[in-house]
Amino acid sequence: MDEILLVEDDENLGISLEKYLTDEGYRVKLCKTLKDAREENLKDFKIIILDWMLPDGQGLDYLKELRLGGNHLPVLMLTARTELIDKVIGLESGANDYLTKPFEPRELIARIRVQLRGNYKQELSDTIVAGDLSVNKEKREVYYLGEKLELTKLEYELLVILAETPGRPFTREELLNKIWGYDTYPSTRTVDTHILQLRQKTSDEYFETIRGIGYRFKEF
Numbered sequence: 001m002d003e004i005l006l007v008e009d010d011e012n013l014g015i016s017l018e019k020y021l022t023d024e025g026y027r028v029k030l031c032k033t034l035k036d037a038r039e040e041n042l043k044d045f046k047i048i049i050l051d052w053m054l055p056d057g058q059g060l061d062y063l064k065e066l067r068l069g070g071n072h073l074p075v076l077m078l079t080a081r082t083e084l085i086d087k088v089i090g091l092e093s094g095a096n097d098y099l100t101k102p103f104e105p106r107e108l109i110a111r112i113r114v115q116l117r118g119n120y121k122q123e124l125s126d127t128i129v130a131g132d133l134s135v136n137k138e139k140r141e142v143y144y145l146g147e148k149l150e151l152t153k154l155e156y157e158l159l160v161i162l163a164e165t166p167g168r169p170f171t172r173e174e175l176l177n178k179i180w181g182y183d184t185y186p187s188t189r190t191v192d193t194h195i196l197q198l199r200q201k202t203s204d205e206y207f208e209t210i211r212g213i214g215y216r217f218k219e220f
Contacts, residue, residue: 002046002116003027007037007062008078009054017049020105034062042066042073047115049108052079052090060093067094074115076108128163130220133202135163144202151201154179158194162207162217171214191215
């Protein structure tokens with residue numbers, strides 16, 4: 001069940017939206033101030049619905065904080081501002097969508113669904129999961145059995161190339177060209193050494209040796 005952070009100081013609107021979104025199958029955390037929103041762990045949420053004007057500041061400032069901090073959680077701005085320039089400012093500040101008050105709750109739900117679908121696709125494209133191994137390409141982080149692995153730059157690049165196309169055979173020469181390049185072009189034994197290091201840090205099962213050719217990543 002997707003969880004929504006709703007930042008809205010209008011008590012009547014906040015409560016009615018919370019009920020409507022809950023009835024639609026979402027979990028909702030309602031915050032009435034920026035202070036309360038800042039205390040939430042954003043990893044718990046899939047989207048933020050953010051009012052522009054709040055008792056302790058502007059939602060726009062909170063949005064800028066998120067983007068400057070590298071947080072790309074979808075943000076849908078709610079505001080009574082109807083001028084085009086306000087919409088432009090909101091979107092250029094990092095908002096994913098913008099809805100002016102008053103609005104139909106059905107339109108809000110439709111816009112939420114669009115953002116969640118887009119976010120899900122982004123997560124899929126940025127993450128490789130194979131058994132107990134996961135690779136977050138955006139953060140360049142690799143986890144095995146829940147523990148973060150310390151990989152060298154070349155180990156990471158070799159893992160990603162193989163894991164992005166499981167079942168596809170790669171020759172040692174092809175891997176050398178893709179990772180090390182023709183200019184340096186070390187011995188094919190370099191590939192074998194790095195595969196061995198990846199096996200030692202994860203498991204033998206991920207990296208299949210194709211005799212006389214090279215390697216492939218196991219299909220799960």
